[in-house]
Amino acid sequence: MSTSNFSRWRPHPWHGLAVGPDVPRIVTAYIEISPFDQMKYEIDKDSGYLCIDRPQPTSAQQPTLYGFIPRTYCGNRVRDLMPGSECGDGDPLDICVISERAIDRTEILLKAKVVGGLPMNDGGEADDKIIAVLVDDPAFGHVNEISELPPIMIHRIAHYFQTYKMVPGKANKVTIGEAYGFQRAAQVIEASMADYQDDYGDLPQD
Numbered sequence: 001m002s003t004s005n006f007s008r009w010r011p012h013p014w015h016g017l018a019v020g021p022d023v024p025r026i027v028t029a030y031i032e033i034s035p036f037d038q039m040k041y042e043i044d045k046d047s048g049y050l051c052i053d054r055p056q057p058t059s060a061q062q063p064t065l066y067g068f069i070p071r072t073y074c075g076n077r078v079r080d081l082m083p084g085s086e087c088g089d090g091d092p093l094d095i096c097v098i099s100e101r102a103i104d105r106t107e108i109l110l111k112a113k114v115v116g117g118l119p120m121n122d123g124g125e126a127d128d129k130i131i132a133v134l135v136d137d138p139a140f141g142h143v144n145e146i147s148e149l150p151p152i153m154i155h156r157i158a159h160y161f162q163t164y165k166m167v168p169g170k171a172n173k174v175t176i177g178e179a180y181g182f183q184r185a186a187q188v189i190e191a192s193m194a195d196y197q198d199d200y201g202d203l204p205q206d
Contacts, residue, residue: 025186028112030109066096069092069189076198082119085121094127098133110135120161120174131185
């Protein structure tokens with residue numbers, strides 16, 4: 001008989017999974033959206049299942065795998081790291097994961113190496129986008145800092161988030177500052193973990 005540990009029931013992706021094996025450098029990423037889909041998917045916070053949030057209103061496609069880091073929350077500590085923001089966005093911390101190989105599946109878990117991030121202010125809400133590479137990726141697995149990635153890749157990610165909510169005739173409420181490196185990303189991740197503890201308590205990890 002196997003003695004391996006396993007979950008008898010499906011863990012909630014936000015609350016029931018570990019943050020990562022070597023936080024803040026190596027984190028768990030739960031992927032909600034792939035670069036090959038123009039629907040906006042989001043975790044249902046009550047059930048933990050992936051649901052359709054909305055069709056993307058523009059022709060822009062997400063340039064990377066996109067999801068969140070479990071057991072994180074963008075609250076007051078995350079807000080305090082972003083000048084000009086009034087609050088955190090009240091969601092788990094977002095993460096964009098770069099992979100050399102095409103991955104078209106969602107609702108998957110992967111190990112991501114954090115290299116930096118983008119400070120996104122969405123109408124006064126701090127909504128940082130952590131940038132990471134797939135652990136052991138053959139093309140990008142060696143990267144430790146966002147400055148080691150091709151600048152066009154960061155430009156595409158920033159442009160997508162700068163424009164993906166734009167509606168003709170309405171003001172764009174999204175602003176994105178200069179990309180930051182691993183040291184700042186680590187501060188944001190640790191702040192989001194502390195915000196999570198403030199709001200959800202010290203839940204046991206599997």
